[in-house]
Amino acid sequence: MTQQRREGIRNDVIAAALPRALASDDRKLFDLLTRASVAPGLRLHSELALGFADELVRLNHPRTLSLLREMTQTDAKPHAPEEFLLIAAAHGFGALVRMKRDVRPAWAELKDMADDERALVRASVAEAIGTVLVRLGNADSFLIEAQSWMDDFFTAAVALETLTQKHVMATVQDPEAMLGLLDQGVSMIEKATRASERRPGRRRLLDVLPQAVATCVAAMRGGQDWLVARAQTRDPDLRETFEKALGLLGRKGAHTAELEAVVNSLDTSKKPRRDPLTDVGPTRGRSKKHRGRSR
Numbered sequence: 454m455t456q457q458r459r460e461g462i463r464n465d466v467i468a469a470a471l472p473r474a475l476a477s478d479d480r481k482l483f484d485l486l487t488r489a490s491v492a493p494g495l496r497l498h499s500e501l502a503l504g505f506a507d508e509l510v511r512l513n514h515p516r517t518l519s520l521l522r523e524m525t526q527t528d529a530k531p532h533a534p535e536e537f538l539l540i541a542a543a544h545g546f547g548a549l550v551r552m553k554r555d556v557r558p559a560w561a562e563l564k565d566m567a568d569d570e571r572a573l574v575r576a577s578v579a580e581a582i583g584t585v586l587v588r589l590g591n592a593d594s595f596l597i598e599a600q601s602w603m604d605d606f607f608t609a610a611v612a613l614e615t616l617t618q619k620h621v622m623a624t625v626q627d628p629e630a631m632l633g634l635l636d637q638g639v640s641m642i643e644k645a646t647r648a649s650e651r652r653p654g655r656r657r658l659l660d661v662l663p664q665a666v667a668t669c670v671a672a673m674r675g676g677q678d679w680l681v682a683r684a685q686t687r688d689p690d691l692r693e694t695f696e697k698a699l700g701l702l703g704r705k706g707a708h709t710a711e712l713e714a715v716v717n718s719l720d721t722s723k724k725p726r727r728d729p730l731t732d733v734g735p736t737r738g739r740s741k742k743h744r745g746r747s748r
Contacts, residue, residue, distance in 0.1 A: 464501075466485060472512060475512065475514040483527075483538055486505065490534060501537075502541045505541045506541070506547065506548035507548065509545050510548040518555045521546055524538045525539055525566065531572070536574065539574045540577040543574070543578045547563065551588060551589060563582065567602065568654075575657075587621060590624055593630065596631060600634070603637040607653075609637070609641055609658055610657045610660075614665070616665075617665040619668070635666065638662060639666075639683060641658065642662070642691055643686065663695075663701060666695065667702050670698070680695065680698070681714050681718045682718070684715050
């Protein structure tokens with residue numbers, strides 16, 4: 454076995470099945486990947502998936518994109534072993550982007566997977582893209598691509614989760630664009646309709662935002678000023694988001710004086726408390742019709 458293949462799939466049987474799957478209708482590869490993904494000692498999101506992706510682009514077969522698309526059609530329940538085929542596919546699409554092969558269709562497939570209801574599939578997209586950006590040493594290409602991901606809660610959450618991973622954030626070279634993307638995510642919550650409040654994607658975006666805000670504010674030039682301005686919102690979900698972000702910033706070692714400006718912004722925008730002396734409260738039952746009955 455060559456050293457080059459050892460940097461890809463460290464499993465001779467799977468490595469031999471991959472060329473056959475690319476060249477024919479032999480799908481033994483799918484079964485081998487599924488079984489290997491639950492073997493002891495293998496980390497589901499990294500070693501096997503990354504090795505598969507590296508070996509795939511090394512082979513540079515014209516049917517690579519077709520094979521990956523077939524893997525995404527797997528009808529796997531959440532956390533079922535077969536779900537690994539989608540995880541491996543996400544890394545495969547990421548590897549195509551990194552190698553500048555079938556870039557547009559690969560990005561389209563990754564976005565589609567980022568809108569998947571299965572949490573592990575979405576997490577694999579964030580990990581796959583993050584791996585690509587770190588290897589490239591520049592996350593700004595995805596900052597541009599991610600603009601088109603900010604039209605849906607799930608995809609927006611994956612985009613922000615990807616870019617605000619610590620090792621990925623270190624490769625962001627355009628702080629203004631990064632803060633602009635974060636601002637779009639905040640605006641999605643702010644402008645969401647009441648009907649969307651219970652959507653799983655909206656809840657996921659709200660889960661991602663505190664860490665995304667804290668990471669951006671800590672790392673990006675102009676982040677604190679952005680947060681001070683944004684903290685003036687009266688949206689209760691966003692206020693809770695910013696309060697959580699403040700707690701995370703405190704643990705990251707942010708200076709108290711810097712955090713005070715955000716706290717003051719939240720305080721000044723807080724809805725005034727109800728005054729029991731001047732607020733007459735609800736007027737239910739005070740209509741003329743009601744008073745007429747009570748006489």
